[in-house]
Amino acid sequence: MNDYNFAYLDEQTKRMIRRAILKGLAIPGYQVPFASREMPMPYGWGTGGVQVSAAILTPGDTFKVIDQGADDTTNAVSIRKFFERTAGVATTEHTGEATVIQTRHRIPETPLTEDQILVFQVPIPEPLRFLEPRESETRKMHSLEEYGLMHVKLYEDISRHGHIATSYAYPVRVEGRYVMDPSPIPKFDNPKLDRSPAIQLFGAGREQRIYAIPPYTRVVSLDFEDHPFEASKADHPCDLCGAEDSYLDEVIIDDAGNRMFVCSDSDYCASRQAQGHRGRLSPEVA
């Protein structure tokens, strides 16, 4: 602990990142460039999210990390340990107890509150990247609000699949202005972005961009008039807790084609089971 500054990064770096965060909050959805640092983990493991978390953590915070909704996967465990060691902050797996939640690819099912900050790990912050590879051009398109191209992508989806097949990283428009990539969260989570009481921060380490959604900001998923946005999920209840309203992972359980659907939010599922909810494959109560 003494070998590191609090939360690993030096104070000048945190200051620089906080400036980027404040700028991001002031211009919701705008990608703020920042001088991303080398972190002791590979790019793609959440270096952007880790830097944002490091810059906003205080000794009194309670920290939670989720990876695809789960608290117990490699990415979540190692980042949680990283901050336990370098910041000495309390950690938790319960969404309700956390003050800072770093997430990869999900928004917790439990509604967030004004006292919480959600930090997203972002692989590719530019929603127009795969349509227009030139960064100089996409920046211009953002500044001039030329977002027709984003609909070309959705058009292609419908023409090829009959419906908007984009199911994650579904583009949104923030407060009627910037089109933003909400990181690869399933589109099921998109409505949770809208008017969320919690601060939502997005950090892309390799791409050196930070963006943000302040609390209670309007976030609208793009769509066509005759093909409206739909927050889709697997049409099943959770096989462990019976929840009908949570996003599910499909797990293949044998080589005979049997599968189960479980909540991707492990904390949500566990707390429901603790309350006595049961699903199709729940173990018999002794």
Place this chain on the structure above:
Amino acid sequence: MMKDDAQTPLLRVRGLTKTYGGRIGCADISFDLWPGEVLGVVGESGSGKSTLLGALAGHLAPDRGEVIFDTRAEGPRDTVTMSEPERRMLARTDWAFVHQNPRDGLRMNVSAGGNVGERLMAVGARHYGNIRATATDWLGRVEIDPARIDDRPQAFSGGMQQRLQIARNLVTGPRLVFMDEPTGGLDVSVQARLLDLLRGLVRDMGLSAIVVTHDLAVVRLLADRLMVMKSGRVVEAGLTDQVLDDPQHAYTQLLVSSVLQV
């Protein structure tokens, strides 16, 4: 071909100059383009045709001069000094640019329908069914089988790609079309069909166009008026038939006499 009711030219160019360091791209170009008129610009490689077109279309910033376009909303405006958002808005509504190489003007990884629909979506169309219907209609108008609406341009022949590019550009009903060697790289029979198609569209839609080419046959067919460029300057201008049949300037005479006879 000046119409009686057209009091203002669609495009008024005065003293347009673009240099690349010490080298002249095009120098001191002035002309008027009237509504419904097609202007051909001919000259050999390096004569400044493409530079002129780029400077007119706002792709290159000219060093001097005015390009005054008669906008729908506000009347004549100098596009050189107007703000970039305004110029880009013009570029996707009232203007169109047909590149020599369709790869420059198309999105090769987007289906034909998406390519045609892009300009519609760029100006706010948000109804999938309508966009698709318009795209289908336009594919028919440029003689592409509407059944191929979901194919990518990669799967199209060069001539089809060029026609698709034209459809993509004309779908928003522009008033001024810039064409840079629209038939370059196509074989003669495909060229002939494309020219025929272009001529029909220009007449039907009442388009004005500036066609840059080194091919005198193209201007003979398409253009009402002709400008001959050499070393960045206009050496001769006039009605197409007049210039081609009775060239005055030595360079124009050379150009006309260089055409291969079959």
